[in-house]
Amino acid sequence: MELTTAEENYLKAIYHLSEGGKKSVSTNDIASAIQTKPASVSDMLRKLGEKEVIQYRKYYGLQITALGMRLALQTIRKHRLWEVFLVDKLHFAWDEVHEVAEQLEHIQSPLLIERLDAYLNYPKFDPHGDPIPDEFGDVRSRPRIALQEMGIDQSGQIVAVKDSSPAFLRYLDKVGAYIGARIKVLDKVEFDGSVEILVDQKKTIFMSKDVTNNILILTS
Amino acid sequence: MELTTAEENYLKAIYHLSEGGKKSVSTNDIASAIQTKPASVSDMLRKLGEKEVIQYRKYYGLQITALGMRLALQTIRKHRLWEVFLVDKLHFAWDEVHEVAEQLEHIQSPLLIERLDAYLNYPKFDPHGDPIPDEFGDVRSRPRIALQEMGIDQSGQIVAVKDSSPAFLRYLDKVGAYIGARIKVLDKVEFDGSVEILVDQKKTIFMSKDVTNNILILTS
């Protein structure tokens, strides 16, 4: 079963909104997620329902089907593999990859993705630390906690960011807090929640609570 | 000025047909080149005329403008760079690259192409030996002759193929006549026009006239 580019984008948004912990996904949510109008969303939901990638009951919510899940994960896999390519091979910055990957994810060629995956050495996480589903849609996610939740002397590795806005990513780059960096909590300030951390056993930096809440750590 | 994917494909076809030595490009030619109906072509020509990438007079032919030329060469540049990527990096075979490159060429990101070009080490020719235009649309083409036209003892390098059908490309791969191979003509058979050549100073192979007419050589 083939999906158009627009359908793939809707399905991906629906998947992300479903995973986001929300019990039910609303038409308005989807509309603002993909920058379109609710009326257009209604139209598309009907179509996605007919294609059986979602179960759709008018005025009530929708539920993504097993088929829909599989297709969404395929698109997400492609998106994240391309992001790895752009950053690792073409030296794009974190904040430059998204819109290009958004286009590349719609290229249709199973062989291409297979070869790209091999070429990148079967990466398990994208540059933002999000897991890359395998060809069957299986995602191996690791238990992660916010840097803010860590205790003094606890150490781990930066594996993801919650906020991936260009401004935030640029800040992280500047202070050397890249995905994969090994960090250790040296001190926490009670008063404002700011944290002092050691990065890669050599550089000490301070981060505000706003920042540490947005950095996810795989503890060790 | 922005072109849609469909417009880019028409313009590219028009460019190729114009370069093909034809004095004027017909609606039928375009239709068969891009596998569509003449009626659809007429429609599109009107639109391309309005966008001033071609000069179009109903019932008489069309002429590609300087603007159209520049845009067509940009698309061709992208197509050929992607082909190099697919073959050099992802180890695609000659006959597997075309349809994927056909999709990749429409990705819009000047930065991507700039980085890809650098990553591939600024290649001047694609895997079929066709020249890659630079960012300004300049093409440095080399004088090439058909293998069939070479004399005995003349040597050179395979730089392109006229017929790039999968069957032909597979045949070339099988006999070891890849793009870039250095060859020397050992003998020519008067009777049927077949040619005996030495490939890379080690392997001797026979090729029929049909084959040698489709292989282009940069003589040395």
Place this chain on the structure above:
DNA sequence: ATTAAATTCTAGGAATAGCTAAAAAATGGT
């Protein structure tokens, strides 16, 4: 030069995907 054949264009229609405006249904406050 006139007619037949081929080519090319126009008209009208279908599918996709978006929009606005307005109707229908669900939700929330009192």
Place this chain on the structure above:
DNA sequence: ACCATTTTTTAGCTATTCCTAGAATTTAAT
């Protein structure tokens, strides 16, 4: 339980790009 607000859907339009059928124009043949 009712009414107002919010959410969602439907209806009707627009634009793109393709199609078929048929009309207009050019070309080729006698």
